Amino acid sequence: MTSLAIEIEAYSAKRRRRSAAATTGLLMVMVGVLAVLAWVLLYVAVQGFSALAPSFFVSNPPGNPSALGGGFANGILGSLIVVGLAALIAIPLGILAAIYLAEYGRGRWSNAVGFFTDVLIGIPTIVTGAFVYSVWVIHFGFSGFAGSLALAIVMLPLIVRTTTQMLKLVPDSLREASLALGASRRKTVTRIVLPAALPGIITGLMLAVARAMGETAPLLLTALGNNLFTEVNPGKRMSTLSLQIFDNAISGFKSGQARAWAGALTLVAIVLILTFAARFFARRSRVAQ
Amino acid sequence: MTAQAGVDVPVVRPRGRATRWLGGDGAFRVVVTACSAVVLVTIVAMVIFLLVQGFDAMRHYGFFSFLTTARWAPSEATATSASPNPYGILQFIYGTLITSLIAMILAVPVAVSVALYITNFAPLRLRRGLSSLVDLLAAVPSVVYGFWGIFALLPALKPIGGFLASTLGKVPVIGVAFSGPYFGYSYFAAGVVLAIMVLPIIAAVCREIFATTAGSWKEAATALGATRWEVAMVAVYRPSRTGILGASILGLGRALGETIAVTMVIGNFVLSINKSILGQGATMSSVIANEFTEAVEPFHLQALFVVGFWLLVVALVVNIIARRIVAAQAAL
Numbered sequence: 001m002t003s004l005a006i007e008i009e010a011y012s013a014k015r016r017r018r019s020a021a022a023t024t025g026l027l028m029v030m031v032g033v034l035a036v037l038a039w040v041l042l043y044v045a046v047q048g049f050s051a052l053a054p055s056f057f058v059s060n061p062p063g064n065p066s067a068l069g070g071g072f073a074n075g076i077l078g079s080l081i082v083v084g085l086a087a088l089i090a091i092p093l094g095i096l097a098a099i100y101l102a103e104y105g106r107g108r109w110s111n112a113v114g115f116f117t118d119v120l121i122g123i124p125t126i127v128t129g130a131f132v133y134s135v136w137v138i139h140f141g142f143s144g145f146a147g148s149l150a151l152a153i154v155m156l157p158l159i160v161r162t163t164t165q166m167l168k169l170v171p172d173s174l175r176e177a178s179l180a181l182g183a184s185r186r187k188t189v190t191r192i193v194l195p196a197a198l199p200g201i202i203t204g205l206m207l208a209v210a211r212a213m214g215e216t217a218p219l220l221l222t223a224l225g226n227n228l229f230t231e232v233n234p235g236k237r238m239s240t241l242s243l244q245i246f247d248n249a250i251s252g253f254k255s256g257q258a259r260a261w262a263g264a265l266t267l268v269a270i271v272l273i274l275t276f277a278a279r280f281f282a283r284r285s286r287v288a289q
Numbered sequence: 290m291t292a293q294a295g296v297d298v299p300v301v302r303p304r305g306r307a308t309r310w311l312g313g314d315g316a317f318r319v320v321v322t323a324c325s326a327v328v329l330v331t332i333v334a335m336v337i338f339l340l341v342q343g344f345d346a347m348r349h350y351g352f353f354s355f356l357t358t359a360r361w362a363p364s365e366a367t368a369t370s371a372s373p374n375p376y377g378i379l380q381f382i383y384g385t386l387i388t389s390l391i392a393m394i395l396a397v398p399v400a401v402s403v404a405l406y407i408t409n410f411a412p413l414r415l416r417r418g419l420s421s422l423v424d425l426l427a428a429v430p431s432v433v434y435g436f437w438g439i440f441a442l443l444p445a446l447k448p449i450g451g452f453l454a455s456t457l458g459k460v461p462v463i464g465v466a467f468s469g470p471y472f473g474y475s476y477f478a479a480g481v482v483l484a485i486m487v488l489p490i491i492a493a494v495c496r497e498i499f500a501t502t503a504g505s506w507k508e509a510a511t512a513l514g515a516t517r518w519e520v521a522m523v524a525v526y527r528p529s530r531t532g533i534l535g536a537s538i539l540g541l542g543r544a545l546g547e548t549i550a551v552t553m554v555i556g557n558f559v560l561s562i563n564k565s566i567l568g569q570g571a572t573m574s575s576v577i578a579n580e581f582t583e584a585v586e587p588f589h590l591q592a593l594f595v596v597g598f599w600l601l602v603v604a605l606v607v608n609i610i611a612r613r614i615v616a617a618q619a620a621l
Contacts, residue, residue, distance in 0.1 A: 245433070261436075272428065
């Protein structure tokens with residue numbers, strides 16, 4: 001071999017080594033991130049399971065926060081009511097707005113709506129809470145429904161964005177076939193396009209619900225919380241699972257923290273189940289296409 | 290549609306405007322358009338309502354006087370005295386910026402590396418699973434991160450904080466920013482929690498951007514004999530730099546507004562600016578969460594709305610810039 005060939009070979013080897021080193025580096029970063037995820041989930045699982053008892057789901061927090069036992073039954077129920085109402089508000093609005101964006105929207109207005117949907121996703125949720133306080137709570141007082149309004153604002157842009165994406169994935173040939181058969185645009189959208197995109201849309205809805213389940217900040221300013229008794233009237237101040245975790249976590253009492261760990265485990269479990277169920281639907285939609 | 294008896298071909302009559310309207314097509318269009326307006330109306334209403342709520346305090350103390358002092362002393366507020374403003378919010382702005390800065394310094398390189406690894410280096414059949422796992426980091430609720438932060442992260446950060454205080458803290462000039470002692474609750478801890486929370490957001494956007502880079506560039510680079518790393522750098526990372534910037538600003542937007550997790554680990558020290566990142570502080574969002582339902586002093590609640598207003602302004606500006614950058618990159 002000539003010296004030039006040797007030099008080139010040496011340089012190539014150096015480049016290959018650098019590539020291998022970089023790959024290893026990236027792999028280590030990846031493993032590190034997964035380790036953090038495992039750390040968070042396992043820590044919550046270990047603390048949660050050691051504090052969790054069946055009574056947690058059927059009893060309310062004790063009147064004296066330093067007392068042992070008790071549970072977040074009223075908070076879990078409150079979360080279901082508050083998030084359920086929020087979903088009732090945000091889902092129809094979000095899907096209809098998405099239909100506009102995907103099926104009708106052209107030009108400036110729809111560009112603006114699409115753009116500000118993304119911007120609304122980035123608005124701090126505590127600001128959303130303060131906003132709902134100023135339009136609703138000032139006049140009608142703290143209530144579960146005010147919490148629902150705040151969560152609906154959190155969910156709305158998430159629903160609009162994913163639904164728009166899913167509707168746009170439906171092939172135009174379906175729309176053309178439907179219109180050619182004489183169906184109106186409304187019928188085409190509601191009978192043909194929506195059903196075709198439904199699995200994907202449900203995925204987006206579930207992720208939005210999961211997000212709302214975990215929200216705490218906007219509820220501090222709207223639903224306020226109510227640890228003492230079970231409240232089912234959304235017109236009154238209401239506790240949620242996330243609010244009770246927050247209250248008990250920073251209470252400074254070991255007993256309160258134990259309840260909060262059980263609550264955190266419950267919340268993470270709910271959110272993960274929703275997330276995995278959403279994935280399941282997403283996979284089905286891919287099969288359907 | 291009217292088909293007359295005895296005629297094989299249905300007679301289609303052109304329908305007038307009224308019929309079309311009653312048929313629901315026009316009404317449907319109006320309804321969906323109206324729903325799309327909700328998004329814009331909500332954002333505009335947010336700006337207006339927060340401004341209105343904070344207006345009394347702004348008029349009483351002066352519009353910009355909140356931004357020029359770092360003294361937050363609600364107990365010294367009176368209904369009549371307007372000067373000095375007891376509701377200076379400079380320390381909260383500082384807290385928001387410094388925690389977000391720490392988060393970005395930690396999260397951006399990690400998020401970009403993870404996205405690069407998943408899109409270019411990981412075995413093909415692992416890619417989707419790895420993406421899902423990183424996305425799971427975004428699914429964990431804020432309150433859980435905060436709780437985990439207090440009990441798992443704060444003790445784990447103690448040696449790092451102590452190390453920073455005993456090394457960088459001793460260096461002249463920059464030492465102020467790292468001076469100890471380090472007790473746990475701090476800007477630093479809040480920044481680390483924020484980094485974990487914004488990482489999946491930045492990584493997800495980067496992944497999308499990396500996926501849109503031209504396959505032909507990769508093929509060309511590979512054909513020229515580039516190593517895997519060189520291909521990733523030349524054909525994936527380089528052309529995506531604008532998008533990475535956009536993704537980072539998007540993560541920044543999230544970090545600026547994050548509330549509960551930060552509130553739980555930052556220590557909530559509101560009296561002045563704490564220059565050391567190892568010290569306790571507060572952010573714009575944390576002070577709202579902490580004091581909102583207990584704001585009883587004169588102009589206290591209004592002052593919190595002023596904080597909220599400025600937080601909204603910052604969030605709007607940051608998000609609009611980020612979305613524009615990401616959209617520009619996507620259009621390439």
